[in-house]
Amino acid sequence: MRRRSVCVFCASSEQAAEIYNEAARELVRQCLLCKLSVVYGAGAVGIMGIVADGYLQACGDIVGVIPEFMVQRGWHHRKLEHLEITPDMGSRKQKMRELSDGIIVLPGGCGTLEELLECITQKQLGLYKGPIIILNTAGFYDALLQQLEECVDQRMMRPEHTRLWAVARTPEEAVRLFMELPDEQQPLEKRVLK
Secondary structure (H helix, E strand, O other): OOOOEEEEEOOOOOOOOHHHHHHHHHHHHHHHHOOOEEEEOOEOOHHHHHHHHHHHHOOOOEEEEEEHHHHHOOOEOOOOOOEEEEOOHHHHHHHHHHOOOOEEEOOOOHHHHHHHHHHHHHHHOOOOOOOEEEEOHHHOOHHHHHHHHHHHHOOOOOHHHHHOOEEEOOHHHHHHHHHHOOOOOOOHHHOOOO
């Protein structure tokens, strides 16, 4: 399958360390090289803003998806040509998954963590098939990955569930994994914990 569109989950914080901003810029460059369109959360600041501005400056194809209440508060990127407005946060995440062929997760706060874990849960239940790539810039996700391993050690998850996502150390590796990993085809009945 030729992947054409990637969903990028990331922070809107304007106080992130420069190493995370630079990784976002490089991710944009790698996605553009692969002619990928980007679906993201439609924000104008932080890592979200870096992703959007990079795509807009390169005339790349980018879609912002944002709930109506955030538009009313003026939190959306005003220069986006393609803006999808959803009723709420849940439908926003669903729409982002629908519009893309898979997910790359950059560093972020509670919202980004929640988006990542929901996607992993959807995939575990057989409701999502695309690749989930965690870009672990500067070890940002080390603690979360360790916690997920603890879930396996404590028999809260099966060992095979740790194959529902892949971890990349660099933006180049993240995009390569995104393009190369197969879609998950395993049916729901084979995924349920026994």
